[in-house]
Amino acid sequence: xxxxxxxxxxxxxxxxxxxxxxxxxxxxxxxxxxxxxxxxxxxxxxxxxxxxxxxxxxxxxxxxxxxxxxxxxxxxxxxx
Numbered sequence: 001x002x003x004x005x006x007x008x009x010x011x012x013x014x015x016x017x018x019x020x021x022x023x024x025x026x027x028x029x030x031x032x033x034x035x036x037x038x039x040x041x042x043x044x045x046x047x048x049x050x051x052x053x054x055x056x057x058x059x060x061x062x063x064x065x066x067x068x069x070x071x072x073x074x075x076x077x078x079x080x
Contacts, residue, residue: 006047017043
């Protein structure tokens with residue numbers, strides 16, 4: 001999904017922190033890895049990029065997200 005609500009500076013911060021995670025992993029130092037991952041996850045959360053889903057960009061994107069969710073239809077019957 002295109003994220004028009006995430007500006008250039010925020011995207012740059014995410015890229016830099018993701019690179020910091022790569023460098024920390026390459027160092028093999030658990031403390032650095034933990035610190036870098038924590039910073040990256042905080043930036044992702046602040047940008048609305050969480051594992052639980054992303055926040056809608058606008059009302060139209062929200063509508064598309066809601067209507068594309070799988071759900072039982074009116075004529076569907078439970079198995080059994």
